[in-house]
Amino acid sequence: MKLYEYLGKELFSQYDIPVPRSKLVESADQAGQVVGELGEVVIKSQVLSGKRGKAGGIGFASDFAEAQKEAARILDLKIDGLATEKLLIEEKIEIEQELYLAITIDGSAHRPVVLASLDGGMDVEDVAENRMIRWPVDVTLGMQGYMAREICRRMGVTGNLQKELVNFLPKLYRMFRDQDAELAEINPLALTPDGLVAADAKVTIDDDALYRHQELPRITEKTALELKAEKLDLAYVELEGDIAVMANGAGITMATLDMVQHYGGEPANFLDFGGGADLEKTAQSLELLLGTDPKVLLINIFGGITRCDVVAEAFVRVKENKGIDLPVSFRLVGTNESEGRTILEKVGIKTFTSMDEAVRHAVVLTGTV
Amino acid sequence: MPIYIDQNTRVLVQGITGKQGSFHTGQMIAYGTKIVGGVSPGKGGQSVEGVPVYNSTFEAVEHHSAEASILFMPAPFAKDAAFEALDAGLKIIVLIPESVPLHDAMEIMAYARQKNAVVVGPNTFGLVSSGNSKIGIMPNRYFVPGPVGVVSRSGTLCYEIVGHLTENEIGTTTVVGLGGDRVVGLHFIDVLKKFEEDPATEAVVMVGEIGGSAEEEAAAHIASSMTKPVIAYLAGKSAPPGKRMGHAGAIIERGRGTFESKAEALSKAGVKVADLPMAVPPLIKTALADK
Numbered sequence: 152m153k154l155y156e157y158l159g160k161e162l163f164s165q166y167d168i169p170v171p172r173s174k175l176v177e178s179a180d181q182a183g184q185v186v187g188e189l190g191e192v193v194i195k196s197q198v199l200s201g202k203r204g205k206a207g208g209i210g211f212a213s214d215f216a217e218a219q220k221e222a223a224r225i226l227d228l229k230i231d232g233l234a235t236e237k238l239l240i241e242e243k244i245e246i247e248q249e250l251y252l253a254i255t256i257d258g259s260a261h262r263p264v265v266l267a268s269l270d271g272g273m274d275v276e277d278v279a280e281n282r283m284i285r286w287p288v289d290v291t292l293g294m295q296g297y298m299a300r301e302i303c304r305r306m307g308v309t310g311n312l313q314k315e316l317v318n319f320l321p322k323l324y325r326m327f328r329d330q331d332a333e334l335a336e337i338n339p340l341a342l343t344p345d346g347l348v349a350a351d352a353k354v355t356i357d358d359d360a361l362y363r364h365q366e367l368p369r370i371t372e373k374t375a376l377e378l379k380a381e382k383l384d385l386a387y388v389e390l391e392g393d394i395a396v397m398a399n400g401a402g403i404t405m406a407t408l409d410m411v412q413h414y415g416g417e418p419a420n421f422l423d424f425g426g427g428a429d430l431e432k433t434a435q436s437l438e439l440l441l442g443t444d445p446k447v448l449l450i451n452i453f454g455g456i457t458r459c460d461v462v463a464e465a466f467v468r469v470k471e472n473k474g475i476d477l478p479v480s481f482r483l484v485g486t487n488e489s490e491g492r493t494i495l496e497k498v499g500i501k502t503f504t505s506m507d508e509a510v511r512h513a514v515v516l517t518g519t520v
Numbered sequence: 521m522p523i524y525i526d527q528n529t530r531v532l533v534q535g536i537t538g539k540q541g542s543f544h545t546g547q548m549i550a551y552g553t554k555i556v557g558g559v560s561p562g563k564g565g566q567s568v569e570g571v572p573v574y575n576s577t578f579e580a581v582e583h584h585s586a587e588a589s590i591l592f593m594p595a596p597f598a599k600d601a602a603f604e605a606l607d608a609g610l611k612i613i614v615l616i617p618e619s620v621p622l623h624d625a626m627e628i629m630a631y632a633r634q635k636n637a638v639v640v641g642p643n644t645f646g647l648v649s650s651g652n653s654k655i656g657i658m659p660n661r662y663f664v665p666g667p668v669g670v671v672s673r674s675g676t677l678c679y680e681i682v683g684h685l686t687e688n689e690i691g692t693t694t695v696v697g698l699g700g701d702r703v704v705g706l707h708f709i710d711v712l713k714k715f716e717e718d719p720a721t722e723a724v725v726m727v728g729e730i731g732g733s734a735e736e737e738a739a740a741h742i743a744s745s746m747t748k749p750v751i752a753y754l755a756g757k758s759a760p761p762g763k764r765m766g767h768a769g770a771i772i773e774r775g776r777g778t779f780e781s782k783a784e785a786l787s788k789a790g791v792k793v794a795d796l797p798m799a800v801p802p803l804i805k806t807a808l809a810d811k
Contacts, residue, residue, distance in 0.1 A: 256622055258702045258732055258769070261629035290623075291630045331623050333702075359595065360621035386766035401700055401766025402674020402729055405755035406797060412758040413796065421759075423766040426657075426675070427540070453676050453683070455645070455659040456540075485659060485679075506680065507798050 152356045152370055155197045157239045159335075159352030166326040168319070169348045171241040182222030182240055183215040191243040194221050199372055200231035208235065211243065244348055248312070249339035251275060251283075252319075253353075254327045256334075262287040263327060265294075265320065267302050271339035294324035315347045330367075331360035376443065383435050385424050392417025394513050395445035397436055399424060399457045407451045407510065416514035419445045427456040433465035438473060447478050449513040451506055454485025463491035467498050478516040482509035522649040523694050523714040524612060524638065525588060527552060529653055532580050532610070534559045534601050535592035536568050540616070544592070544657050545569045551660045553653045556584035577601075577608045588612035590646065590655050598642060599624040606635045614655045615641035615699070625703035632705060639705025643767070645675040645697040656697065666691020668804060669715035671708055672727035673698050673734070674767065677755055681727055681797050688801040690808075693721045698734075700767035708738035716746055723749045723807045725800060726791075730756030731769040731777040739785035749807035750791045753800055754782055 154162070160170040174185045175197075186192055196208035203209065208230050210221035218240070226235050249271035257264035265286040270278045284305045288294055299317040303309070308316060319340075327335045336353040356367060371378060380387030386401060394411055396418050398404040404423040411418045420443065424436040440448065452462050462483065469475060483491050483502040492502050503509040531548070535541040536558025546569045549555055555571050557580040564575035574580040577589070589605040591598060595617045605613050606628075613632065620642040632639045640647055646656015651665035658675075662682050670685075670692055672678035682695060696711045698704050708726055715721045724746075728735040735754065742750055757779040759765050761772040772778050783793050792807075794800045 256626070256702060258704070259707065259734065259737060261626055261633075261703055261705075263626070289630060290626050291634070328623060331621055333622060357622045359619040360623065362596065363621075388763045388765065390760070398676075400674060400676025401770060402672070402677030402727070402755050403680055405674075405729060405759060405765050405770065406677050406680070406753075408759070409755060409757040410796060418758065421763070421765050453680050455676060455679055456657055484683075505798075507796065 152358055152361060153199045153372065154354040154356065154370065155199065155237070156195065156352050157197055157237070158368065159354035160349065162326060162330060162354060163349050163352060166322045168322050168326070169346065170352070171244050171348060171350065173239055173241040176222070176238050176240055177236065179219045179223040179226060182238055183219035185240040186212060186215055186218045189240065189242040192218060193241045193243055194218065194225060195239045195241065196225045196228065196230060196235040197237040197239055198230045198233045198235055200233055202231050206230040244341055244343050244350065246339070246341045246343060246350070248342040250342065251278065251338050252323065252340045253334065253336035253338070254323060254332070255336070257287055260287040262289060263324070264288070265302060267306055269306055269308070275338060288324065290328070294321045312342060315342070319347050331357045331364060333357050376439070380422070380439055383432065383439065385422060385436055385439070387439070388421040390418050390420050392419045393446035393517055395419045395440040395443060395448050396451070397422045397424060397440055397449070398451040399426060399428070399453065403451065403453060407449070407506070410506065410510045411449070411514065414511050414514045416517055419443060428461075430461050430465050430468070433462055434469050437465060437469045441469070441473065441475065445477065447480065447513050447516045448475070449509065450479065450481045451509060452483050452485065454487065457485070458487045459483050459485055459491030460487040460494060463494035466500070467494060470498060480509045480513035480516060482506050522652055523718050524647055524696070525649050525653050525655060527652040528554065529588050529612070529655075530554050530556045530584060530586045531655055532557050532559060532577065532584070532586045532589040533571070533592065534577060534589055534605060536560055536571065536573055537563045537566065538592055540657075541592035542568045545571060547657070547660060548654055551654045553655065556586050577604045577610070581608045581610070586610060588614070588655055590614040590616065592616050595619040595621070599628060602628045602639070603631060606631050606637055611637045612655070613637060613639045614646045615639060615644065616646065616657060618643045620701065622701070622703050625701065629703065629705055640696065641699040641704055643701045644699035644704070645678070647694065647696045649694050650692045658695070658697075662686045663695060664691040665693070667693065667720065667722040667808060669693050669718065669721040669724045670695040670727070671698065671711040671715075671724070672696070673729050673769070674700055674727065674755065677797070678727050681725060681753060681800050684798055684801050685725075685804065688805070690801060690804055693718060700769060702732065702769045708734050709741045712738060712741060712746060712750070716748055721748065722811060723751065723804055725804065726750060726752045728752060728754045728782060729767065729770050730754070730759055730765070730779055730782070731767070731771050733777065735782040736785045739789040739791065742791060743789035749810070751794060751800055751803045751807060752786050752791050753794045753797055754779055
């Protein structure tokens with residue numbers, strides 16, 4: 152779950168990480184009023200997009216009228232297709248130097264990894280490889296003083312900035328670990344006359360750990376359908392095409408979408424209804440897909456833990472209760488395959504044993520090839 | 521020569537009294553796995569599929585000198601159970617649960633390093649030494665002995681590809697499911713090294729997917745250290761950036777982890793990349809014939 156900048160900064164504050172003084176507002180008038188309290192300000196759209204700056208989602212103002220005008224402009228913007236609902240108004244800070252600092256998870260090393268660079272403020276992908284210091288942290292040791300000093304040495308940082316960073320890093324690491332973060336990124340980390348200040352905050356919390364963070368708000372980037380799927384505990388992603396796809400397992404679902412495209416079709420979605428789903432959940436998955444009004448339905452089942460007879464029964468139940476009027480291409484193999492096939496034949500549905508044939512048939516059914 | 525496990529490996533099932541645990545205990549026994557005991561706190565003294573159940577992993581190890589364990593339990597309890605298995609001295613831990621928090625997974629891997637143990641998963645179907653023993657949830661009938669080693673990030677897709685091999689009368693030596701999460705114990709490189717050393721393995725199939733950099737790292741290893749032929753299939757060619765395709769790892773983020781980057785790295789390393797699952801068996805046949 153990605154956190155808005157202002158929520159990331161609220162977390163930072165809890166860990167004693169300095170952030171600019173700020174106010175969160177929802178209207179241009181409120182933005183104007185804040186200038187009185189903060190003086191010269193930066194007005195920042197609160198959207199979950201990396202393109203905020205380039206899209207004009209950040210403005211500057213030094214009086215009421217200017218702030219009102221800039222805020223109104225930003226509130227009207229669509230950034231990456233996202234509307235701005237909230238603005239973070241921050242005091243303009245005096246920046247002497249901009250750094251880059253992040254902690255993320257390095258799957259190859261099984262460890263959190265600190266990323267630090269003196270080239271802050273720019274697009275992180277544009278930072279030269281040898282200017283980005285990477286330090287994996289063993290979780291049994293945690294972030295020790297020597298690690299922070301060594302990171303500084305490799306960055307070429309000495310003196311006051313070193314002192315500041317050695318003090319700063321353990322706080323960010325503690326937040327990263329306590330809050331089950333996948334990413335805690337500060338770009339830029341600003342050196343000001345008063346020390347280091349987090350001028351931005353990109354924090355992502357591990358979805359699988361949210362159950363132990365009831366205090367955090369729930370933020371979603373999902374569409375209405377995706378939310379409905381989430382409630383049913385289905386992995387669902389909306390796509391652009393007209394062939395609705397249902398399969399069991401993330402890898403094979405991806406491979407099914409790839410194959411649909413390979414044969415000239417366009418998938419309408421990614422839907423992995425998981426391993427070992429019961430009749431109820433399987434039926435709900437089907438109903439969800441039918442609700443998207445696709446042209447063709449493609450079902451690809453390789454039963455291991457998933458039982459073919461359960462999938463077949465769910466299909467028949469939905470067909471009888473709600474009706475399935477669109478053309479269907481059904482592939483069914485694996486656990487209890489013959490039972491499943493018999494159930495479907497009774498309602499006139501033929502099945503394929505090969506994924507390849509089923510996908511090609513689905514593409515033919517769209518009538519576009 | 522079996523790798524990781526063989527027909528004599530003594531296996532515990534943690535979470536044996538649950539629906540999944542008991543069902544797959546039966547399936548593993550049917551395949552030939554030596555299941556010596558089960559663990560389910562509070563249910564000691566019962567028996568599942570003829571296997572004695574204990575309250576603690578230590579107790580089960582005392583009675584049966586087990587070497588490996590497979591874990592079935594809800595994700596929030598996986599860390600405690602994995603720590604217990606490692607502390608009790610087990611050297612192969614197979615973590616079946618999905619949705620294990622990443623920070624829990626990192627702590628499990630750190631402790632496994634200290635204990636010099638192998639962790640497979642989480643979010644894996646496990647591993648199988650074909651014809652000998654399986655510690656996992658894969659359907660038994662597709663895993664027949666033969667000359668091909670298979671290593672995969674995803675489950676059902678791996679069954680699909682092993683199924684194609686079996687249809688073509690090509691069996692497997694060992695099949696390992698790495699797991700679909702961002703932090704998993706074994707990586708492609710670990711298993712590729714084992715396959716390279718294993719005289720019974722003549723060719724290797726790796727099943728990868730978008731996200732992360734595991735395939736690129738494997739490609740570098742293959743180029744520098746593998747003599748055996750490797751065939752790859754990669755899922756996620758059609759996936760749009762920024763959308764997480766079910767697996768925690770399967771997402772193209774900030775331009776990283778794309779299909780193109782993986783396919784290119786592997787091709788450069790001399791790996792033939794199959795464009796469809798059904799294209800794997802012919803490529804393997806050619807590789808085996810060329811030897």
